Amino acid sequence: MNIGDFYLTKTNKLNVIYHIPSGNICKVSDEIFDCLKRNDYDNQEVIKLLSALNELPVIKTGKNKPKSELLNNVLFISSENCNLRCKYCFVEHGRYNGKTDTKNMDLETYIDSIRYALHRYPKGIKSIGFFGGEPLLNFDTIKEFVLWYEESVLNKNKDLYRTKFGIVTNGTLANADVINFLIEHDIAVTLSIDGPKDVNDSARVMVNGESSYDIIFNNLDLWSNDKLTLGIEATINNYHIKNYRPGIVKDWIDNLRKLNFNDLAMFTVVTDNEDTKITDAITLGKIYNEVVDYWFDKILNEDDLKCVDTFVLGMTNNILLKRYVSSCSVYNSLTVDPCGKTFPCQMFCQSGSYCMGSIQDQTDTKRDKIIEELMLTDRNDVKDCKDCWVRNFCTTWCKGNSQNSGGNLTSTVRIQCLQTKLIAERIIYNLALLLSDPEKMARFTRNFNRLKDSLGEKQDASIY
Numbered sequence: 272m273n274i275g276d277f278y279l280t281k282t283n284k285l286n287v288i289y290h291i292p293s294g295n296i297c298k299v300s301d302e303i304f305d306c307l308k309r310n311d312y313d314n315q316e317v318i319k320l321l322s323a324l325n326e327l328p329v330i331k332t333g334k335n336k337p338k339s340e341l342l343n344n345v346l347f348i349s350s351e352n353c354n355l356r357c358k359y360c361f362v363e364h365g366r367y368n369g370k371t372d373t374k375n376m377d378l379e380t381y382i383d384s385i386r387y388a389l390h391r392y393p394k395g396i397k398s399i400g401f402f403g404g405e406p407l408l409n410f411d412t413i414k415e416f417v418l419w420y421e422e423s424v425l426n427k428n429k430d431l432y433r434t435k436f437g438i439v440t441n442g443t444l445a446n447a448d449v450i451n452f453l454i455e456h457d458i459a460v461t462l463s464i465d466g467p468k469d470v471n472d473s474a475r476v477m478v479n480g481e482s483s484y485d486i487i488f489n490n491l492d493l494w495s496n497d498k499l500t501l502g503i504e505a506t507i508n509n510y511h512i513k514n515y516r517p518g519i520v521k522d523w524i525d526n527l528r529k530l531n532f533n534d535l536a537m538f539t540v541v542t543d544n545e546d547t548k549i550t551d552a553i554t555l556g557k558i559y560n561e562v563v564d565y566w567f568d569k570i571l572n573e574d575d576l577k578c579v580d581t582f583v584l585g586m587t588n589n590i591l592l593k594r595y596v597s598s599c600s601v602y603n604s605l606t607v608d609p610c611g612k613t614f615p616c617q618m619f620c621q622s623g624s625y626c627m628g629s630i631q632d633q634t635d636t637k638r639d640k641i642i643e644e645l646m647l648t649d650r651n652d653v654k655d656c657k658d659c660w661v662r663n664f665c666t667t668w669c670k671g672n673s674q675n676s677g678g679n680l681t682s683t684v685r686i687q688c689l690q691t692k693l694i695a696e697r698i699i700y701n702l703a704l705l706l707s708d709p710e711k712m713a714r715f716t717r718n719f720n721r722l723k724d725s726l727g728e729k730q731d732a733s734i735y
């Protein structure tokens with residue numbers, strides 16, 4: 272419940288308040304909790320609490336960082352084809368806007384895209400990603416390109432940023448040769464799989480009728496290779512809701528952990544598809560309560576934990592560090608399709624007005640205009656965010672998703688906002704529980720700070 276400067280939540284007799292301006296979390300008595308709920312600020316205990324909270328520094332909001340000479344990301348639509356027909360697929364199974372003349376990217380387009388990017392970003396490219404459709408349908412060209420890039424770009428230009436590669440795949444075409452190449456060239460994998468077999472195979476449907484879950488789990492020895500950097504992306508959809516019963520989320524995550532992933536993200540589906548869209552917010556809340564509790568328990572009790580849920584860990588980190596995140600840096604990235612058309616990111620590929628031009632363009636007039644617009648638009652401009660209680664640590668707002676779902680950059684996507692608030696509430700509840708137990712708090716803080724290396728986070732957090 273969001274009341275003025277406070278977010279209030281009560282579970283298992285614990286009264287928790289989150290003070291939005293300072294980002295402080297406190298456990299309070301029934302008396303204070305009830306007064307705040309009634310907007311009664313005359314009570315002596317409330318007056319004492321408010322004066323203590325008002326002494327604390329407020330979280331500073333900020334604007335987007337300026338453009339850089341180092342490009343964050345080049346994402347290639349390596350193939351506009353796919354061997355799956357996921358019911359919630361947002362790119363029409365790789366066909367982006369239902370194209371009929373789908374293509375795979377050729378080597379020349381990969382190379383020309385890099386020349387185009389390095390001409391505009393002379394310090395180099397932080398990461399290069401392969402996306403689809405299903406990029407492994409065009410793996411031979413990806414291999415040729417990676418070898419060319421290492422030899423002709425990185426080896427010949429020692430001052431350039433040492434680019435990291437990544438690929439997003441449904442995993443059904445992987446074999447030993449593919450995995451060995453990915454390991455050898457340090458290409459991080461994001462594998463899309465939704466969890467239990469019945470749920471996964473209801474939404475992630477193979478064109479040939481086979482079970483996509485079985486193909487991946489029959490190849491466990493490939494995926495669980497310690498040398499592979501593996502992230503899992505599970506899309507929580509209506510089949511999870513239908514299959515939910517109390518305690519089941521632990522089984523879902525434990526089963527996925529057989530894949531030996533480094534990180535996991537369990538995002539709620541954004542779709543109009545009737546079979547998969549979420550209609551039951553209460554069950555979604557129960558699922559995310561279990562997700563957050565699972566990871567807090569693991570962080571607390573597994574001293575050698577090697578995998579994390581990056582969304583839960585990242586949000587916990589932002590809450591603890593009281594860190595405001597303005598928006599993603601889409602204005603500092605580039606997506607290229609097989610025809611050489613350029614977009615700010617893959618979320619804009621289906622929006623004609625955000626096509627920035629092509630890699631053959633000599634002038635950047637349209638690109639400059641789009642980049643400027645994206646850079647100047649930040650979360651401070653979003654009406655829904657202004658009054659939202661998670662506004663000081665939310666990382667959910669995505670300009671591409673807003674454009675796709677709401678038709679403009681400054682809208683929000685209701686289901687994503689709901690997901691964020693459900694997760695935030697449970698994180699705050701878990702942090703408040705730790706406040707009651709100094710020994711647990713110390714153990715959690717130690718393990719949490721060790722795990723944060725996976726986020727590239729240097730600053731240690733402490734629970735106050």
Ligand code: SF4
Nearest residue numbers: 353355357360404441
């Ligand atoms: S694997 Fe990816 S691109 Fe293919 S249908 Fe599924 S969501 Fe779409």
Ligand code: SF4
Nearest residue numbers: 656659662665668688
């Ligand atoms: S949850 Fe939604 S409304 Fe709230 S800050 Fe995030 S994007 Fe904005």
